[in-house]
Amino acid sequence: MHREPVLKLLRQYAQGELDAHEAATTAAIIEFVENHPYCLLRSQLTGHLTGSAWIVDPTRRKTLLTHHRKLDKWLQLGGHADGDPDLSAVALREAREESGLMGLRPVSPKPFDIDRHRIPASKDVLEHWHYDLRFMIEADPTEPLTVTDESHDLAWVEVDQVTKLNPEESMARMVRKTLALRE
Numbered sequence: 001m002h003r004e005p006v007l008k009l010l011r012q013y014a015q016g017e018l019d020a021h022e023a024a025t026t027a028a029i030i031e032f033v034e035n036h037p038y039c040l041l042r043s044q045l046t047g048h049l050t051g052s053a054w055i056v057d058p059t060r061r062k063t064l065l066t067h068h069r070k071l072d073k074w075l076q077l078g079g080h081a082d083g084d085p086d087l088s089a090v091a092l093r094e095a096r097e098e099s100g101l102m103g104l105r106p107v108s109p110k111p112f113d114i115d116r117h118r119i120p121a122s123k124d125v126l127e128h129w130h131y132d133l134r135f136m137i138e139a140d141p142t143e144p145l146t147v148t149d150e151s152h153d154l155a156w157v158e159v160d161q162v163t164k165l166n167p168e169e170s171m172a173r174m175v176r177k178t179l180a181l182r183e
Helices: 004-014 020-035 088-100 159-165 170-183
Strands: 049-055 062-068 074-076 077-080 115-119 128-138 152-157
Touching: 004 020, 004 074, 004 128, 020 115, 049 088, 049 170, 062 077, 062 088, 062 159, 077 088, 088 128, 088 152, 115 170, 152 159, 159 170
Parallel strands: 049 128
Antiparallel strands: 049 062, 049 077, 062 074, 062 152, 115 128
């Protein structure tokens, strides 16, 4: 499994201005990728890499969230790498599949945020980690949305209202970063 593109992205991200939590998370993800040759596959049962899309409108005032069916919470769109080391492309693919949006534009090839979170066990999957590289992607909020069977709903949400739907630090951090871009 070719992990060098992921390690390159992670090492570049680690050189940025990170708070202590982000620095520790990034270091943990680098260590995970270095030590798990199959980190890009779901068959890596302890955890695996995912790519997420923090979809924003051109003004950075709204973000598109999905009410995730399995996790029953509002989140950014995204999914499993399934062997693809280009996690930016993974995020873009998942955003298209989960929203129906076609006019998606990556803001940068670099991750916007990085997170590690536990996924609870479900009927056929053990509890495991998602090592998530998140990319900011721009979209037109007037383009029609298509809700898939992966979610209960999709909604454009004012960025400063996101934590009312999901107060988790991982979401709050992306909100803070987006608000900082607008200043």
